[in-house]
Amino acid sequence: MRIRAAVAADLPLLQDIERAAGEPFRALGMAAIADDDPPSPEALEAYRRAGRAWVAADAADRPVAYLLTDPVDGAAHIEQVSVHPDAARRGVGRALIEHLAAVAGKEGLTALTLTTFAEVPWNAPYYARLGFRPLADSDPALTEGLRAIARAEAAHGLAAWPRVCMRRDLSDPDPPDTP
DSSP: OEEEEOOGGGHHHHHHHHHHHHGGGGGGTOHHHHHSOOOOHHHHHHHHHTTOEEEEEOTTSOEEEEEEEEEETTEEEEEEEEEOGGGTTSSHHHHHHHHHHHHHHHTTOOEEEEEEESSOTTTHHHHHHTTOEEOOTTOTTSOHHHHHHHHHHHHTTGGGSOEEEEEEEOOOSSOOOOO
């Protein structure tokens, strides 16, 4: 598996990945999530042009997963990470997130953030295993930018199921020497 920047030819495949990755939600009674449209070609192109879209590509250089990110309040916010079910449970999502962590650290960002479903096994519990922690309403790390994202998602109907904001602090890539 190789992580690389998304290219224009990848964009229709990213939509296919998103549709396939949404199907398992149907079995949880979340058909509205399974039926939700993937990001538009224009939205994907905007992420690609901004250098904020990466894919995990197979040996034939065909994307099997992708990640989109936005800068939010000094952190790299994971707007979307989707893995095709045929490539699931192989560390592909983790590899994309670790790639983002490395890029974000080099850019001087302090953390990775995301919003997700609290009770879906491959959502919040998975991200907790990757070092993300849920943010309570009173947590100062729950920034205005994250609150705005949560409000927008609720307006889109996602709050029909329990949601959570999560954060993973990035360690100093070049810690000071200790005496």
